[in-house]
Amino acid sequence: MTIFALINDKKKDNMRKKAINYSRFILLVLCCGIFTTAAAQGTEESPLRNVKPGSRINMVMDFSKAQIMGMSETDFADYEEDWYKDKPSIASKYEKGISSRLGKMLRVGAYPEADYTLRVTVRMITDTGNLYCDAAIVDGAGQVLFSVKNISGGKEPPFLPGTKLAKMKVWAVIAGRALGGVIKRTYVGE
Numbered sequence: 496m497t498i499f500a501l502i503n504d505k506k507k508d509n510m511r512k513k514a515i516n517y518s519r520f521i522l523l524v525l526c527c528g529i530f531t532t533a534a535a536q537g538t539e540e541s542p543l544r545n546v547k548p549g550s551r552i553n554m555v556m557d558f559s560k561a562q563i564m565g566m567s568e569t570d571f572a573d574y575e576e577d578w579y580k581d582k583p584s585i586a587s588k589y590e591k592g593i594s595s596r597l598g599k600m601l602r603v604g605a606y607p608e609a610d611y612t613l614r615v616t617v618r619m620i621t622d623t624g625n626l627y628c629d630a631a632i633v634d635g636a637g638q639v640l641f642s643v644k645n646i647s648g649g650k651e652p653p654f655l656p657g658t659k660l661a662k663m664k665v666w667a668v669i670a671g672r673a674l675g676g677v678i679k680r681t682y683v684g685e
Contacts, residue, residue, distance in 0.1 A: 541681045543632060543641040551602045551609040552632060554593070556586040561617040564659060581660045585667045589615065589626070592671020596679050603675075610635050615674075623651045624662030626670040632678070641681055646674045 563571040572578040593603045593613075603613055612633050619627040631642040648669035657665070 541641060541684070542638070543678070543681050544684060546601065546611060546632075546640065546682070548600055549602065550611060551604070551606040552611040552613050553606040553609040554586070554590050554603050554613045554615065556589060556615045556617065558582060558617045561620060563620045564622050575659060577660060581664075585660075585663050588664045588667035589671040589674075592668040592673075593675035593678070594671075595668075596672055596675025597682075600679065601682060611640070618645070620663060620666075621651060624659065624664075624666040625649075625651050626663070626666055628670065628674070630674055641678065643674070643677050646670065646677060648673055 558568050561568055566574060568578075590603055597603065614631050614633065616629045617626055618629060621627070625648045627645055627647045629642070629644045630646060632640045634640055648666045
């Protein structure tokens with residue numbers, strides 16, 4: 496073996512040691528991050544968990560500030576004459592989507608006398624009909640027990656057949672399911 500081969504082997508050995516040490520450091524940082532996140536999640540309890548199982552929650556859905564397919568609600572109502580007639584059914588589909596995830600754990604619906612209210616503020620409805628919403632559950636005193644921003648039905652297909660209102664109804668169920676899943680995970684503590 497020549498002197499150059501020995502020097503080259505020693506350099507390779509040093510590089511391997513540095514790579515191993517660097518990998519250990521990265522692994523340590525990742526583990527610390529994971530354990531810190533898990534500890535933080537474990538110690539922070541949602542006030543929503545104080546709501547009794549089976550409680551009724553009144554759902555109120557607000558479209559007044561929404562951009563609906565690039566238009567304000569008023570402009571969209573001028574464009575789509577059935578908007579005000581179909582708007583309650585879109586809210587109903589959204590409610591059914593939420594209920595499909597929650598079951599009897601928490602009952603979301605039209606319960607004006609309920610101790611809790613789910614306020615859903617529709618921020619945007621895309622051209623394919625997907626609803627992007629902010630949601631909050633408040634108690635009778637107005638204290639926020641749960642809130643989430645920008646919940647939607649997820650990734651949109653490039654094309655969905657049907658009228659604009661029919662597309663919204665399909666996406667209302669999907670977006671409602673997404674919100675119901677988030678509420679359920681928060682309530683159960685997953």
